[in-house]
Each structure stands twice: as structure tokens, then as C-alpha cells.
Amino acid sequence: MSYNVAIVGATGVVGSTILSILEERKFPINKIFLLASSRSAGEKRTFKGESHTIEDISQFDFSQTTLCFFCTGNDISAEYAPKAAAAGNIVLDKSSHFRYETNVPLVVPEVNEHAISGYRETNIIANPNCNTIPIVVALKPIYDAVGLARINIATYQSVSGTGKDAITELTEQTTQILNKQPINPKVYPQQIAFNVLPHIDHFEENGYTREEMKIVWEMQKIFNDDSIAINPTAVRVPVFCGHSAAVHIETKDKITTQQAISLLENAPGVKLITGKFPYPTPVLDASGNDFVYVGRVRDDLSHPLGLNLWVVADNLRKGAALNAVQVAEKLVRFYL
Numbered sequence: 001m002s003y004n005v006a007i008v009g010a011t012g013v014v015g016s017t018i019l020s021i022l023e024e025r026k027f028p029i030n031k032i033f034l035l036a037s038s039r040s041a042g043e044k045r046t047f048k049g050e051s052h053t054i055e056d057i058s059q060f061d062f063s064q065t066t067l068c069f070f071c072t073g074n075d076i077s078a079e080y081a082p083k084a085a086a087a088g089n090i091v092l093d094k095s096s097h098f099r100y101e102t103n104v105p106l107v108v109p110e111v112n113e114h115a116i117s118g119y120r121e122t123n124i125i126a127n128p129n130c131n132t133i134p135i136v137v138a139l140k141p142i143y144d145a146v147g148l149a150r151i152n153i154a155t156y157q158s159v160s161g162t163g164k165d166a167i168t169e170l171t172e173q174t175t176q177i178l179n180k181q182p183i184n185p186k187v188y189p190q191q192i193a194f195n196v197l198p199h200i201d202h203f204e205e206n207g208y209t210r211e212e213m214k215i216v217w218e219m220q221k222i223f224n225d226d227s228i229a230i231n232p233t234a235v236r237v238p239v240f241c242g243h244s245a246a247v248h249i250e251t252k253d254k255i256t257t258q259q260a261i262s263l264l265e266n267a268p269g270v271k272l273i274t275g276k277f278p279y280p281t282p283v284l285d286a287s288g289n290d291f292v293y294v295g296r297v298r299d300d301l302s303h304p305l306g307l308n309l310w311v312v313a314d315n316l317r318k319g320a321a322l323n324a325v326q327v328a329e330k331l332v333r334f335y336l
Contacts, residue, residue: 002030009071010034017321062087085123092324099126109326110269111140130319132218134292138311141263147252150229154246158239197236242282243315280312
């Protein structure tokens with residue numbers, strides 16, 4: 001069978017990536033509809049060699065489609081995703097709007113594929129945050145083997161996680177600084193070029209940013225385990241594409257470094273990096289690729305049940321678009 005599919009936010013970086021991944025993976029599409037706001041309506045995008053016109057979402061009839069990928073902010077998803085679902089679509093939503101609702105599954109196929117079946121209650125499936133996805137993929141085999149008591153995470157997140165304007169801002173600021181010109185930050189609260197900002201999203205009352213709390217809420221929901229203690233710090237870095245994370249875990253039962261390495265070598269979606277440089281990087285490994293890359297697996301010197309990992313992934317692919325497409329592939333294979 002083939003399906004009529006809509007991509008909402010098709011002109012953004014995640015929407016554009018979904019479009020290319022659907023073509024790469026030969027997803028069974030009968031007809032594709034590319035949607036965006038009125039200011040982008042009329043633009044052209046190419047899919048399978050054919051030109052498609054961007055349509056205004058406010059004028060779109062969702063009864064024409066079966067699957068909808070929402071690659072938008074919370075406001076658009078909140079307004080239009082329920083309309084698409086009510087028209088009979090299954091919505092795969094990238095925003096954070098539905099992630100924490102108990103009747104909406106939050107799915108990473110390598111970790112909790114079984115949760116997909118919960119879509120029937122609302123016809124909406126939420127896609128986790130671009131940090132959460134690679135980290136839970138890397139931790140899944142260890143969680144299954146010995147459990148997780150506590151996780152300390154420091155993320156190093158590229159500007160593409162913010163969108164096209166942030167990519168432009170990093171490019172422009174780099175040029176301005178090298179040419180000794182003044183800069184005027186617009187996307188980020190402070191200069192991002194040649195700088196790091198421990199500030200992603202707004203600050204919550206507890207002193208953590210919203211991005212950091214997303215990691216806590218989403219990991220506990222995906223593992224279906226509120227007992228995991230999670231301590232995150234999220235940092236924006238001047239990298240164009242690819243998110244990284246230093247992950248320090250405390251397991252419930254002892255696992256050796258070699259045992260963890262053996263598990264990771266066979267984990268779905270994971271590529272373990274060893275050798276002279278036993279670590280992946282966003283530029284040379286993750287960018288443009290689909291694996292969750294893991295390296296620097298080693299004992300925690302400060303705790304007998306501690307283990308350290310370095311995790312890197314392309315935030316536009318596995319951290320966003322690819323994960324949604326993988327969920328859609330499971331849907332059409334097992335549920336539709």
C-alpha cells in the first residue's frame with residue numbers, strides 16, 4: 001500500500017530533512033503535500049524529481065491525507081495537529097506540545113516501539129527532543145541489562161537545533177568577528193560564534209532551563225521509569241550540525257566497561273567508535289548520518305557503579321526527522 005502524506009513545516013530544516021529521508025528510504029507515498037505558513041506558500045520543493053508547491057496550512061483539507069509529519073513550533077502543532085487527527089490522520093509531531101500528555105505516546109523505535117500502539121487514543125504520536133533520542137538509544141541496552149539509578153548529562157548542542165535563522169546567525173557572526181565588525185545577536189541572547197551558552201529555552205523556577213527539564217521528563221516517560229534520577233545541563237555550542245553529550249550513569253547493578261562495550265556493539269541504531277581516537281565528533285561522524293555514535297566508554301573513577309559515555313548524533317536526522325520516519329515505517333508495517 002501507499003499513503004497520502006503531509007509535511008507541515010516543509011520549508012524548515014527538519015521538514016526539509018524529512019522530505020529527503022522519505023525519498024532515501026523509499027517510504028510508500030502515493031501523494032505528498034508540503035505545507036507551511038502563508039508567507040512560504042507558493043515556494044517550490046522537489047521530491048522524487050518532481051516539483052511540488054508549498055501550500056498554506058490554514059487552507060489545507062486534512063481529509064486528503066493519512067499521515068502528517070508536524071515539524072513546527074508548539075503553537076502550530078497545538079492548533080492544527082488535533083484538526084489533522086480528527087480528520088483521520090495519524091500525526092507524528094516534532095514539537096514539545098504533546099510530549100508530556102499521558103495519552104500521547106512518546107516513541108523512539110529502538111527503545112519503546114511497543115508504545116506506538118497507544119496512538120489510537122488521540123491519533124497523535126510525539127517525537128522526543130533532539131537530545132533525548134540519541135541518549136536513550138545509547139542507554140537502552142545498559143538499562144535493560146543492569147538498570148539505571150542516576151544519570152548526569154551535559155549536552156553540547158549545535159545551532160541547527162534552533163533552525164535556519166540560527167545557522168545564519170552563526171555564519172554571520174563568525175564573519176563579523178573575523179573581520180573585526182560589531183555583532184548584534186538576534187536569535188540567541190548572547191554571541192554564539194566562538195562562544196558557548198549554558199542557556200537553551202527559558203529558565204524554569206527551579207533554575208533549570210526548559211531544555212534541561214525536557215531531558216528529565218522525556219527519558220523517564222520513554223523508559224516508563226520515574227525512579228531514574230536525572231541531572232542535566234544543556235549547552236549551545238558554535239557547531240552547525242550534530243549534538244553531543246557527556247553522559248555519566250550510575251547503574252543499579254555492576255556492569256564492567258567491557259560488558260557495556262559488548263552491549264553497545266550489538267545495539268540497534270548504535271555505532272561504537274574505538275581505536276586511536278576512541279570518540280565520535282559531530283563533523284566527522286554524525287553529520288549527515290543516521291547512527292547514534294558512542295565512544296569513550298569507561299569506568300567512573302568516583303563511583304563503583306558508575307560508567308561514562310560520549311554520545312553524538314545528527315540532530316536533524318536521528319534527533320528529529322529520521323526518528324519520525326522510523327515511527328511511520330513501523331506504523332505502516334504493523335498497524336495500518
